[in-house]
Amino acid sequence: MISELIINAFLVSIMLAIAIALLKARTVIYTVLLTSAYSLVAALMFITLDAVDVAFTEASVGAGISTILFLAAMAFLPKKEEKNVTNQAFPALLCLTLGGVLIWCSFDLPEIGLATSPIHQHIVPEYILGSRDDIGIPNIVTSVLASYRGYDTFGETIVVFTAGIAVLAILKNNKTSLKKIKSQKKVAENGQ
Amino acid sequence: MDNNPILRIATKILFAPIILFGLYVQFHGDFGPGGGFQAGVIVASAFILYAIVFGLEKGKELFPLSINLFLLALGGILYGGVGIASMMLGDEFLSYNVLGSSQQAGQHIGILLVEFGVGLTVSNVMIALFYAFASFESSNGEKK
Incomplete structure (x- = not known):
């Protein structure tokens, strides 16, 4: 301890x-x-x-x-x-207040790993037993992530996929617009 | 960076073990810590290391962009496909029980395939992002 x-x-x-x-x-x-x-x-x-x-x-x-x-x-x-010149007293005060409130609230939290705390009462025992009996996988995290919460993980995967293709689309668009700017410049130079 | 012998030899030695470790994390996720997200990142880091040390052109030769984008989409399709397959077999979406001969076998197959889909998407998104950033031309036209 x-x-x-x-x-x-x-x-x-x-x-x-x-x-x-x-x-x-x-x-x-x-x-x-x-x-x-x-x-x-x-x-x-x-x-x-x-x-x-x-x-x-x-x-x-x-x-x-x-x-x-x-x-x-x-x-x-x-x-x-760039050096930040704005007054940072108010943000600092806000952060300290919020941190203080969170620390104050944390005294009310149940002890870590306590079996009688509310989150371990509701559905967790079902997951722990089901992971052994219904799914047969020693790693409960994997059985929750991939089986019990399969929808959420599907959503996460789609979020990663969407974020990836969004970044690709933005960077690719930038490339084509750069090409456009360059060709316009060339046309302008040739015109002169 | 491609003329530094220490980096080149170290990369050549490390490349296969990193991939192997990624595959271990991917397929051992049922029994120990790990899974698709972690494994995808580890496998991606091997290809990114190769591209950093040997240059972007060599990296794209090793792992072409077309395959990269294809696998990126395939991961999500694999995940959704497992869900639809279990629907076709008469159960609910992403309910793996009907995929195998018994409930546990079905769950094993479903979780393995689904985690593999996650790994494919995550690793290929990471590699694609690195390729995109590394080959991105900034607005004043200079290349990284």
Whole structure:
């Protein structure tokens, strides 16, 4: 119990340090790498909560592929961020208030892993027993994700698909419009 | 980056194990942590690594854009197809019980196919996004 507390305190302090460093970061590549590090620490956090599947997803998607895609996309941005000159007192106050309210509410949450807490009473026992008897798969997460909640996962897949083709469509459109601009320029130059 | 021998050799050594690990995560998701989303990202990272180190042209030679876009759509179709197949066999949409000889066998087949569909779509969306960003010309015409 005490070792868990030490590990959690360690991970939270690293996350806090990264968050503060993110506020100070003014170059794009620094921001992207810090976000990636934040995801990796979050993955460790999920492991301490015994959510191995979520940790796996966070490490591969949050820390891995999104960093690469961000870097690939941000090569087209200016290297330095403009210094923010507007007054940040009100947003800071808002964030602190919201954070305080959330922390205050978290005291009312049931203890993590408590068997008598409401979310473990409603449908979870059915899933745990059904995963063994009806589906026959040891990993309950997979049986919930692919079988009990198959509709949701179908929706997620379609969302990923739609997002992908939307980005492709935007970038392709940009390419054709660039070609148009270039050919118009050429026509104008030839006309002169 | 394509004339750095350390990167090239390391990429050649790592490429197959990354794919193998992706397939392990994909098809072992029933028994351990993992599944289509994670496996898709891992497989995509192998192809993206290849394209980063050897250049976009070589990457597109290894994994052409036409196949990429075809597989991108095939993943979603596979997922929906499993649902429609179970409807054809007389059960509800995405109810896998009728796909196999017993309820558990049907669930196994359904989950395996559905996760494979997820993996196909996720990996190919990631690769397609990387290709699109890497070959994107910015407004002043300079290429990355």
